[in-house]
Amino acid sequence: MAIPTVGNRLAEIRRESRLTQEQLAERSAVSVEVIRKLEQGSRGAARLDTLHALARALGVSTSALLGDASQAAARGEPDHRQLSLAEIRRVVAPVRGIDGAPLVVPAEEPTDLATLRRNLHAADRVYHAGDYALALRVVPPLLVNVRAAAGLAGDQRQDEAHDLLARAQHLAGGLLIQLRADDLAQTALSGALDAAQRAGDRVVAATVIRTMCWLLMRQGRIGESADLAVATADEVEPRLSRATPAELAAWGWLLLTAAAAQARDNRPDEVADLIGVAAAAAARIGERVPSSDHLMLVGGFDNAKVQMQRAEAAAVAGDAGLVLELSALVPPVPTISASAWRRHRLDLAWALAQLRRYGKATTVLTQLRDTSPTWLRQQRYARDIVDTIATGRRRAMTNELAALAELMGGAR
Structure with missing residues (x-):
């Protein structure tokens, strides 16, 4: 059949x-x-x-x-020159010999774990800045070296080494999702989850699951994404009176991810409930920012992000006016998570375009172009907003809009 x-x-x-x-x-x-x-x-x-x-x-x-x-x-890649994935593909999905060992080996002597951790945080900053071309150059050798270090670590440092490997694999998976290499991202994230489980770090494992849910949504598997996020949130739900900021943040991100999936599945009541619980987690964190060691994975979860999620749900529901109302309560400058803030600004631009405030929508997009052009070019959502403005305007295309259309490959 x-x-x-x-x-x-x-x-x-x-x-x-x-x-x-x-x-x-x-x-x-x-x-x-x-x-x-x-x-x-x-x-x-x-x-x-x-x-x-x-x-x-x-x-x-x-x-x-x-x-x-x-x-x-599943969404397609925007029409622009492809960034090469050959090197990261070689590292994430290495060729293996008859004994099962990968043929990819580090070019230099193994680096100590402390240095590798510093290198990982530096690579994460590049990724969150939206410089994917540079990230593609620094992530593959980092992942090779971390994997080698995990293989050589003694018994007393196995947990630490595999925790670091989980984070490196997670970073590679997030980068590949942004570049719409879904199958390769799945491979990287599966490796990240295996390493997190071996390290016994449930916070890291929960954040990997959150990114897996993001990948499922990008593929249109929204029901599976919601189910996985909710089930994992239930599994790792902390005791609010004793939970660390990292535990609260990991849980809160899962709740917001579940809300994002449910919003796309037309389940507004579930969305409101999930965001409400996430708000309680954010309130419990308060000013207690997760330690810098966890910032890469769980940083950025705060009251501002909860408010951004409310605005996103309104955008998914098609309520442009409500998006503007909710957006007014979001800080006008990036919070801890610059990527989440950029995504929220796209919701704001969408709402303005829907309300035919094309000049203001163009201004928001231009600000994103000026600060994160590579990231913006990767966003199908942004290209659709530019197309809406370009087709809806009554006057000649402004220089700002023409520049945006050229960047997104959608000039009309």
Whole structure:
């Protein structure tokens, strides 16, 4: 029996709802041409936010449309020159010999764990700055050296070495997700989880799971993402009276990740509950920032991030006015997690564009371009916002908008 496609499910549910394609287009604000192509089985992948809008108009969960074809919701790479993945692929998925040992070996003598940890934090700063080209140069040799150090560590330092390996693999997985190398990212994250379990560090393991949930959402597997995030949050839920800031932050991030997945699956009640519990975790942390050793993995979870998640949920629900209201409560400058703040600024730009405040939306995007051009170019969401502004404007394209369109590869 053939597996139903997204288009099959869409057509079936639309007919059950007694709607024509034109009526569904009007309700969902998705063009009838897109709906027609989806139902006809167009080879192009259906975008997740498009499916969410259709599901909302049909009154069903997004998972109901995805069915068994969850990969159809995975997003494609923006149209720009590909950054080379050859070296990181060689390191993350090394060729192995008959004895099972990887053929990739460090070019130099093994480095001590303290130096490797400093190098890891430096690489993490490069990653969070959005400089993916530089990250692709520094992460592969780092991962090779950390893996070698873990293999040579004595019994007394095995936990420390594998904790470091888990963090390095996790960083590689996050970088690969940003570059939309999903299968390779899955390999890196699986290795990270194995190393975290061997180290016995549940905080690190929980943050790896959080990134796995992010990957699942990017692939359109939102139901699995929500289930995994909730199950892991339940497993690692700390006692608020005795929990460390790192434990609270790891738990809080999982709750917000679950909320993000549930928002995309049209489950607003669950979203509100999850964000409410996350807010309690953030309040408990207060001013107690996790130690610098944990900052790479759990830093950035605070009341500001909780508020950003509320705004994101409003954007996913299509409520531009509410996004602006909620965004007014978010600090106007980056918080601990610059990447989360940048993502929030895209929600703000989307809301402004939806409300036809094209000049202000362009200003927000221009600020992101000036500070994080490589990161912005990787964001499909940003390209869609630029396209919305470019097609909706009544006046000639400004120099700022033209520069954005050129960067995103979507000039019109």
